Amino acid sequence: MNGQAIIRFDHVTKEYDGTAVLDDVSFEMERGKFYTLLGPSGCGKTTILRLIAGFIEPTQGTIYFHGKPMNHVPPNKRQVNTVFQDYALFPHLDVFENVAFGLRVKKMKEADVRQKVKEALRFVNLEGYERRRIQEMSGGQRQRVAIARAIVNEPEVLLLDEPLSALDLKLRTEMQYELRELQRRLGITFIFVTHDQEEALAMSDYIFVLHKGKIQQFGTPKEIYDEPVNRFVADFIGESNILSGRMIADFLVEFAGRQFACVDRGFAPNEPVDVVIRPEDLELAAPEDSQIVIRVDSLLFRGVHYEICGYDENGNEWLVHSTKKAEVGETIGLRFEPEAIHVMRAERRKGDEGWNEHGETGI
Amino acid sequence: MERAWRNWYLIPYAAWLVLFVIAPLVFLVYESFLDIDGQWTLANYEKVLTPIYLKMMAYSFWYALLITLASLLIGYPTAYWLTKTRHKQLWLLLLILPMWVNLLLKVYAFLGLFGTYGLANAFLQAIGVGARQLLFTDFSFVFVSVYIFIPFMVLPIFNALEELPPSLIDAARDLGASGWTTFRRVVFPLTLSGVKAGCQAVFIPALSLFMITRLIAGNRVITLGTAIEQHFLVTQDWGMGATIAVVLMIAMAVIVFLTGSGRKEGSR
Ligand SMILES: Nc1ncnc2c1ncn2[C@@H]1O[C@H](COP(=O)(O)OP(=O)(O)OP(=O)(O)O)[C@@H](O)[C@H]1O
Ligand SMILES: [Mg+2]
Secondary structure, eight states: OOEEEEEEEEEEEEEEEEEEEEEEEEEEEEEEEEEEEEEOTTHHHHHHHHHHHTOOOOOOEEEEEEEEEEEEGGGGSEEEEETTTTTTOOOTTTTHHHHHHHHHHHHHHHHHHHHHHHHHHHTTOOTOTTBGGGGGSSSSHHHHHHHHHHHTTSSEEEEEEEETSSSHHHHHHHHHHHHHHHHHTTTOEEEEEEOOOHHHHHHEEEEEETTTTEEEEOOOHHHHHHSSSHHHHHHHHHEEEEEEEEEEEEEEETTTTEEOHHHHHHHTEEEEEEEEEEEEGGGEOOOOSSSSEEEEEEEESSSSSSSEEEEEOOOOOOEESSSOOOTOEEEEOOOOOGOOOEEEEEEOTTTBOOGGGGOOOOO | HHHHHHHHHTHHHHHHHHHIIHHHHHHHHHHTTTTSSOOOOSHHOOOOOHHHHHHHHHHHHHHHHHHHHHHHHHHHHHHHHHHHHHHHHHHHHHHHHHGGHHHHHHHHHHHHHHHHSSHHHHHHHTTTTTTOOOOSSHHHHHHHHHHHHHHHHHHHHHHHHHHHHHHHHHHHHHHOOOOOOHHHIIIIITHHHHHHHHHHHHHHHHTTTHHHHHTTTTSSOOOOOHHHHHHTSSSHHHHHHHHHHHHHHHHHHHHHHHHHTTTSSSSS
16 A cells, blocks of 8 residues: 555465465555564464565465565565574574574674674673573573574564563563563564464554454454454453344444443444453442342452352353452342443354454455 | 393393404404414514505595595485475385395496496497496496495485474575575584484495405405405415404594594584
8 A cells, every 4th residue: 555564465375285374364564563463373373474584485465575576585585584483593503603693694794793793692681691502591591592693684574483482471571571672672573473462462563363364353452452353352362251142223232131331333233243341341239230140150369350250140151350259159240331342243153163254354 | 130131131132242243353353463374473563554555545545535425425415305305205215225135236237237238338329428448447436336325325314304493494594594505504514413424334334345346346446345355365364354454443443433423413
């Protein structure tokens, strides 16, 4: 569309032995933004990165860099660097030589190589590790070497394939901040792959939610969290209550055997819908003063809140996050605001497969 | 009890080792200090250091080196191609198959092929080069040796290539390396253990070749292997033959020691 897009996928399909792993995917990415590809294992995240890096070619469709078709350009001719899922560090080279690899290939002067590698290692807090062998580095350190090895080449786009998955929680949170910081300082486009929705929400400018080779939704973390377009996204992006219902009219929806005021409109009268209510949007109240009445089935203390699970009179399961405690077997009421109700078009289900075409945003 | 039983199992192997490896070695070393009349002497070792034998040694090394190099130059690309093809198992089998055929049989086959009226000369004539003396040349000697040794070069290199994680090649390409640079800086260094193992497996037996030297090279090429054979079977100077064998074995041990035992270094 405009000249701003650094990467564009135009109806890209990738098949292996006749099975589409990516199915007619189109999108654009801008310079200097942090994008996340989010989805369950096997949904095609790595495949998208490999297409961008140039290790594989699309079966159909075209990939553009700065408006130029790039399908047949080999990886070494692309201004793109990758942090691999398994790091792919060279075991026969030490830390310094791993990071210097790209610079040496470009035949950069020795003094400049030293300077740049030093800077890159400082960036990832690995000063003093220059002469270590890769085998002597921990998982977290290896991954930082992999990041240094990529950014030292000053690529226009950095691809990161689940780089944090091997780290413990503390280091992981730390690295999330560092990566975000790094992206801001470098001002280059990051394409980050993860299957951890919290990580995606915390780090990204934009998120692509993928499922079975299709983009389910594209948007900012807030949009994805607040306005999931279908059951899959709502479910994947966080714990939620998802109920089947019916849109009576604009601003009026029916589910769990009752009608509720809501803020959604633009559906056909009586159109079947899925309704999402986040557990933290539910408030405990006296049964007579509430919209839904449930019988508490189980209770878990989660530190910040209690996780209450119960069933209403129609047998729907309800998950509530509350700072107030309830007793198992007790009957309690739930209250929520009209804004807490997110209405989505229901997917036509063929068995359990296939999400409907509304579920996809072509962008 | 357990342990005792386990040790019993070792007896056949231990007996084999003592009877057929250690005893002959001791005997060989002992023999090398005897002259042709069975008297104690150091003369054999003095003789080994004379120009005749030194030259023979140099020749042996030179030909072994040539054979190893040629095997490597043909073997590496073959192994590389093997890892890429679809029917790996089939090709691998075809490669290994000739290893099961007796050495002598293969050599006789080449006598036919390379003979004056053999297939090779018929081909040369057909393409207009004309018939040549092929047998009893350095070329045919190296050619046949390479043919026989090539599986020993290909297999370890093939294994090393198979063990190489493909993501490392992607990584090198990703960092801007061309296909050739990727090979030079990543693939080759990481398969060096296989190359070493292959070179050892070819160089060391090539040092002591004797059958091929006589049949194919018509004793034009006199290597240490030939010399040993001649001393034991023709001149009956067992002492001298044993001395050359001892020197050869020491040389082999030194080579194995210097090049490392193939594994552990390099990958991982
Ligand atoms: N070379 C290949 N040949 C055949 N199928 C492949 C190949 N590479 C990937 N696939 C298939 O494509 C699908 C998507 O793979 P991909 O690696 O993109 O998944 P992913 O989203 O990165 O998953 P994960 O989170 O597990 O890394 C998988 O079903 C996988 O089996
Ligand atoms: Mg993956």
